[in-house]
Amino acid sequence: MLIKLNKVSFITVGQGTSLKVERTVLEPVWLNPTHIAKITIKQGPADCPDITEITWGAGPLGNHIDVLETPEQIIELIKSAQS
Numbered sequence: 001m002l003i004k005l006n007k008v009s010f011i012t013v014g015q016g017t018s019l020k021v022e023r024t025v026l027e028p029v030w031l032n033p034t035h036i037a038k039i040t041i042k043q044g045p046a047d048c049p050d051i052t053e054i055t056w057g058a059g060p061l062g063n064h065i066d067v068l069e070t071p072e073q074i075i076e077l078i079k080s081a082q083s
Contacts, residue, residue, distance in 0.1 A: 002030040003077045006068040033078045039071045
């Protein structure tokens with residue numbers, strides 16, 4: 001069973017304190033929830049929503065992806081996929 005999430009990336013312009021988000025890029029990504037090792041909330045860039053970092057794989061070399069969904073939404077998607 002896979003769940004569909006929205007991978008989020010931010011295109012920024014400027015430097016230091018004048019760094020601004022020019023564009024937000026969303027792309028669908030399908031993940032197997034049994035491979036998720038950790039879900040962490042991260043602060044998004046200024047004027048953007050917080051994002052969720054999903055880690056899968058073992059050790060410090062695990063893979064990471066930033067998604068738009070909250071941890072609560074991800075848990076609900078997992079529950080729905082299992083029923």
